[in-house]
Amino acid sequence: MREILLGYGIFAMFYVMLVTIVYFVILFFSYRNIYNIQRGATYNRLQTLSGSEYVPPVSLLVPAFNEELTIKENVRNLLTLNYPVYEVIVINDGSQDQTLQVLIDEFKLKYSNNQAIRYSVNASKVKGVYYNPNYPNLYVIDSDNGGKAGALNVGINFSHYPLISSIDADSLLEKDALLRIARVYMENPEEIVAIGGNVRIANGCKIENGSIKEVKLPKKIWPLLQTIEYMKAFIGGRIGWSSINGLIIVSGAFGVFQKNYVIKVGGYRGGYPGEDMNIIIKLHRYMLENNIPYKVAYCPDAVCWTQAPDTYRILSSQRKRWGRGNLKNMIENKDMILRTRYKQFGFFTMPYNVFFETFNPYVKITGFLALVGYALIDMTAINIVLVFTLINFLSGYLLTVGSLILEEIAFQRYPKIKDNIKMILFSAVLFLGYYQLGVLWRLQGHIEFLQNNNTWGVMTRQSWNEESE
Amino acid sequence: MYPTLTIAIIMIYICIAIILVGLVVLFSIKIYSMRKEKLEKYYLNKNKEYFKYILINIDSQIGLMAPPVFINNFEMKVIQRKLVEWIEDFKGKSRENLIGLCEELGLITKELERLKYPITSIKVDAAYYLGGMRSEKAVPIMIEFLKSVKYSSVTFIIARAVAKCVKNPEDLKELTKIMVSFRKGFHDLIADIIMESEVDYVPIFNDFLEDSDPDLIKVALIVLSHHTKPKVNQTIVKLVDSEEKELRIKAVKVLTRSNKFLEVHHLTKWLHNEDWEIRSVIVKSLGNMGDKRAIPYLKMSLADSSWWVRYNSAKSLLLLGEGGFTALCEAAIENDDPFKSDMAQDVLHEEITKGIVNEKDIQEIIKYNNRRKIYESYFKTIAM
Numbered sequence: 130m131r132e133i134l135l136g137y138g139i140f141a142m143f144y145v146m147l148v149t150i151v152y153f154v155i156l157f158f159s160y161r162n163i164y165n166i167q168r169g170a171t172y173n174r175l176q177t178l179s180g181s182e183y184v185p186p187v188s189l190l191v192p193a194f195n196e197e198l199t200i201k202e203n204v205r206n207l208l209t210l211n212y213p214v215y216e217v218i219v220i221n222d223g224s225q226d227q228t229l230q231v232l233i234d235e236f237k238l239k240y241s242n243n244q245a246i247r248y249s250v251n252a253s254k255v256k257g258v259y260y261n262p263n264y265p266n267l268y269v270i271d272s273d274n275g276g277k278a279g280a281l282n283v284g285i286n287f288s289h290y291p292l293i294s295s296i297d298a299d300s301l302l303e304k305d306a307l308l309r310i311a312r313v314y315m316e317n318p319e320e321i322v323a324i325g326g327n328v329r330i331a332n333g334c335k336i337e338n339g340s341i342k343e344v345k346l347p348k349k350i351w352p353l354l355q356t357i358e359y360m361k362a363f364i365g366g367r368i369g370w371s372s373i374n375g376l377i378i379v380s381g382a383f384g385v386f387q388k389n390y391v392i393k394v395g396g397y398r399g400g401y402p403g404e405d406m407n408i409i410i411k412l413h414r415y416m417l418e419n420n421i422p423y424k425v426a427y428c429p430d431a432v433c434w435t436q437a438p439d440t441y442r443i444l445s446s447q448r449k450r451w452g453r454g455n456l457k458n459m460i461e462n463k464d465m466i467l468r469t470r471y472k473q474f475g476f477f478t479m480p481y482n483v484f485f486e487t488f489n490p491y492v493k494i495t496g497f498l499a500l501v502g503y504a505l506i507d508m509t510a511i512n513i514v515l516v517f518t519l520i521n522f523l524s525g526y527l528l529t530v531g532s533l534i535l536e537e538i539a540f541q542r543y544p545k546i547k548d549n550i551k552m553i554l555f556s557a558v559l560f561l562g563y564y565q566l567g568v569l570w571r572l573q574g575h576i577e578f579l580q581n582n583n584t585w586g587v588m589t590r591q592s593w594n595e596e597s598e
Numbered sequence: 599m600y601p602t603l604t605i606a607i608i609m610i611y612i613c614i615a616i617i618l619v620g621l622v623v624l625f626s627i628k629i630y631s632m633r634k635e636k637l638e639k640y641y642l643n644k645n646k647e648y649f650k651y652i653l654i655n656i657d658s659q660i661g662l663m664a665p666p667v668f669i670n671n672f673e674m675k676v677i678q679r680k681l682v683e684w685i686e687d688f689k690g691k692s693r694e695n696l697i698g699l700c701e702e703l704g705l706i707t708k709e710l711e712r713l714k715y716p717i718t719s720i721k722v723d724a725a726y727y728l729g730g731m732r733s734e735k736a737v738p739i740m741i742e743f744l745k746s747v748k749y750s751s752v753t754f755i756i757a758r759a760v761a762k763c764v765k766n767p768e769d770l771k772e773l774t775k776i777m778v779s780f781r782k783g784f785h786d787l788i789a790d791i792i793m794e795s796e797v798d799y800v801p802i803f804n805d806f807l808e809d810s811d812p813d814l815i816k817v818a819l820i821v822l823s824h825h826t827k828p829k830v831n832q833t834i835v836k837l838v839d840s841e842e843k844e845l846r847i848k849a850v851k852v853l854t855r856s857n858k859f860l861e862v863h864h865l866t867k868w869l870h871n872e873d874w875e876i877r878s879v880i881v882k883s884l885g886n887m888g889d890k891r892a893i894p895y896l897k898m899s900l901a902d903s904s905w906w907v908r909y910n911s912a913k914s915l916l917l918l919g920e921g922g923f924t925a926l927c928e929a930a931i932e933n934d935d936p937f938k939s940d941m942a943q944d945v946l947h948e949e950i951t952k953g954i955v956n957e958k959d960i961q962e963i964i965k966y967n968n969r970r971k972i973y974e975s976y977f978k979t980i981a982m
Contacts, residue, residue, distance in 0.1 A: 164719065165750050165751050165752065166751070168719070168722055168751055168752055168755060169750075169751030169752075169754075169755070172722065172723075172726045172755040173751070173754065173755065173758075174686065176686070177686075177790075177794070178790070181790050181793075182824050183786040183787065183789050183790040183820070183824075184786075184790075185786070239951055239952075239953065240951070241947060241948060241951040245909055245912070245941060245944040245945055245948065246944075247905045247906075247909075260948075260951070260952065262952045262953065262955040263955060315784060315786055315787040315790075316751065316754060316782070316784055316787060317782050317783070317784060318783055318784060318786065318787075319782065319783030320782070320783075512603070513603060516603055516606045516607060516610070517606060519610055520606055520609050520610060520613065523610060523613035523614060523617065524613055526613075526617060527613055527616055527617050527620065530617055530620035530621060530624065531620065533624055534620060534623055534624050534627065537624055537627045537628055537631070538627060541631060546625070546628055546629070546632065549624065549625065549628055553621065553624075
C-alpha cells in the first residue's frame with residue numbers, strides 16, 4: 130500500500146513538474162516576444178492612426194444581462210474611444226432588471242420595431258432597436274434572453290462593419306485600446322482572424338466618467354489575488370501562446386474578430402458557458418481544415434479593465450462555470466487532439482488543455498492525498514511531502530516573478546513600488562489556499578457538467594462609483 | 599536519503615536563487631523607471647521657459663536658437679522628444695524651424711551615428727527619431743536596415759520613418775516595393791505609411807497600376823481611391839474585369855471617386871456585376887452623387903440578391919430627396935419581391951422614427967415634415 134501511495138504521489142509530483150516546465154516554456158516565448166511588442170507599442174504613433182482613413186471600422190458588441198449598475202458608464206466609456214469609425218451595439222439579453230430603461234433614459238433613445246437586420250447566424254429573437262440620432266453610432270437592441278452567445282449573435286446580425294469586437298458590459302476600455310488592436314490587425318490583415326486584448330482588474334482603481342483615472346491595486350483580498358492571477362495568465366501566458374499561434378481563448382471581455390470568419394463558423398455557440406473559448410476553437414478548426422493561413426493574435430497593450438468578483442460566492446460560481454465550459458469544449462473537440470491535420474493546435478494546445486487544465490484537479494488532489502496518506506503511514510517520510518510541496522510552491526512563485534518582470538519591462542501599469550511589494554507578498558497566498566480552491570472549484574464545475582447544469586451561475590455587479598470608493 | 603529527494607533539494611536551492619535574482623531585477627527596473635520618470639519631469643520643468651521661447655518664435659524667419667546653457671545627454675533626449683512631438687503637430691515654416699533646431703543641436707548627426715550601431719533596439723530607436731526629424735540623409739541607411747529586418751512590428755516603425763524622410767520619388771517607390779515584398783497583405787497600412795511622405799505620390803502610384811505585381815496594383819488602387827479626385831485611365835477601367843476579385847473591387851472604388859466616371863450611365867452598367875461588393879459600391883456612389891436619374895436604378899437594386907446591396911440602395915434612395923423617399927415608399931408597398939418591400943419598409947421605418955436631430959435646423963424640420971407627409975400618404979399612420 131505504502132509503495133502504491135508513494136508511486137502515485139511521485140507520479141503526481143512529476144505531473145506538476147511537467148506542467149511547470151510547460152509554463153516555463155510558454156514564459157520563455159513571452160520573453161522572446163516582449164521586446165517586439167514593446168517597440169510596436171512605443172514607437173507607433175497612435176495619434177496618426179486615430180485620424181487615418183485606412184483604419185478598419187469596427188462594430189463593438191456589448192451583450193448586457195442585468196447590468197443596470199454599470200451599463201451607463203460602460204456605454205459612455207465606449208462612445209468616447211479614440212478610434213476613427215466604429216459603432217456600439219448594446220444587446221439587452223432579456224434582462225430582468227432596469228438595464229434597458231437605464232439606457233433609454235440616459236441616451237434618450239427611441240423605439241423602433243422595424244430595423245434592417247441581416248440574418249447571418251442563429252440568434253435570439255429581436256424585440257426592437259432603440260436609437261437616438263444624437264448618438265449616431267449607438268444602437269441598443271432589445272432581445273429575448275438567449276445567453277451571452279445568443280446576444281452576441283444578435284449583434285453580429287445587426288452589425289455594419291467587417292470587424293466585430295465582443296466587450297463585456299462590466300468592463301471599461303482604455304481610450305486607445307481599440308486602436309492598438311487595429312494596429313496589430315493592420316500589420317497582418319489577411320491572416321489574423323481574431324485578436325485578444327489584455328484584461329486587467331479594475332477593482333480598487335479610481336474611475337471617473339467611465340474611465341480609469343488612477344491605477345491602484347484592489348484592497349479586497351479576492352480581487353487582489355485575481356489581479357496577480359490575471360497578470361500571470363495574460364502577460365506571462367498569452368503572449369507566449371500567441372507567438373506559437375496556440376491561443377485557445379480570446380477573453381470574452383475584449384476581443385476583435387473578422388466577422389466573415391465568425392459567420393462562416395456559425396457564430397457563437399449558445400446554450401453553454403465557455404463561448405469565448407468555443408469560438409476560438411471553431412476558428413482554429415475551420416482555418417486548419419480549409420488550409421487557410423491564419424493567426425489568432427494577442428495585443429497585451431490594448432487594455433480592458435474589468436470588475437472582478439469580490440466575494441467567495443461569486444468567484445467560486447465564476448470558476449465553476451469556467452470549469453464546465455472548459456470540459457464541454459474539450460469533449461466536443463476531442464477529435465482534434467494529436468491529429469496532424471490540426472498542426473500546433475492539435476499537438477500542443479489541445480493536449481495541454483486536456484491533460485494540464487481539464488485533468489489538473491484530479492491529479493493534483495489525488496496525488497496530494499496519496500502523499501499525505503503515505504506520510505501518515507510512515508511519519509518519517511513527511512520530509513518527502515514537504516520537499517515536493519516546497520518545489521511546487523517555489524517553481525510557481527518563480528513564474529509569478531517572471532510575469533511581474535515582463536509587466537515591468539513593457540507595461541508598468543502599477544506606478545508605485547509598494548504595489549510590486551504587495552503583489553510579491555500576495556503571490557505566496559496564491560499557493561497557500563487560492564490555487565487549491567481553484568482546483569476544487571474546477572472539480573465542482575465538472576460535477577455540475579455531469580449534472581447537466583448549464584446556467585450562468587451567480588453574478589452580481591457593483592456600480593463603478595461604489596467600486597471606486 | 600532517496601536520490602530523488604537530493605535532486606529535489608538541489609532544485610529548491612536553484613529556485614530560491616533564481617527567485618532572488620528575479621526580485622533584484624524586478625526592483626531594479628522599477629527603481630530605474632521611477633527615477634527616469636522623475637528626471638524627465640524635472641527637465642521638462644527646467645526647460646519650461648525655453649519651450650515657451652520655441653512656441654513663441656516657431657514661425658520666425660531667422661530660425662530657432664539652441665538653449666543657452668550646457669545640456670547633458672538625458673536632458674537633450676527630453677528636449678528631443680518634445681521637438682519631435684511638435685514636428686509631427688506643425689507644418690510649413692514652423693516644422694522647418696524645428697527641424698533646423700534639431701540639426702543645430704546635433705541631434706540628427708547623433709542619431710545617424712546610432713543608426714550604424716550593431717544593436718537592433720538602438721537602430722530602431724534612432725530610425726524612429728530620424729523619421730521624426732525628417733532627416734533625408736538617413737534614408738539610404740534606413741532603407742538598407744528595412745531590407746535586413748525580418749517581418750515584425752519593427753518593419754512598420756522603420757518604414758514609417760523612411761516615409762517621413764523621403765524627398766525623392768524613387769525612394770518612395772523603393773519603400774513601397776520593399777513593403778509589398780513581405781507578401782503579408784497589409785496594403786492599407788502601406789497606404790497609411792505612404793501618406794506620411796511629403797513627396798507627390800500620385801504619379802508614382804499611377805505608374806504602379808501598370809505593374810505586373812498584383813500587390814503593388816492593390817496598394818496603388820487603395821492610395822488612389824483615397825485621393826480626392828483621382829485621374830482615371832484605361833488601366834483602371836481594365837482592372838474592373840481583372841481575374842482577381844480584390845482588384846476588381848478596388849478598381850471600382852477608384853472609379854467611383856473620379857469626376858469622369860461620376861455619371862449615372864457610367865456607373866449603372868456595373869449594377870449587374872457578378873460581385874455583390876462591386877454592386878454595393880456602385881449603389882452607394884449613386885446615392886452620394888445626388889443625381890435623381892439614379893432613382894429607378896436604385897429602386898431596381900432593392901431587389902438584389904445581396905442584403906448589403908439592398909441595404910445600401912435603400913440608404914442611397916434616402917439621399918436623393920423627396921423623389922428617392924417616394925420611390926422607397928412605393929417599393930415598400932409593392933408585392934413583386936418580398937426582399938425589396940421588406941428592406942424598403944425597414945429603412946423607411948428607421949428613418950421616420952429617427953425624427954429630427956437638430957430641432958433648430960429649419961431645413962431639417964421642413965425635410966422631415968415633407969417626408970412624414972409622403973410616408974403618411976402611403977401608410978396612413980406612423981408607428982412610433
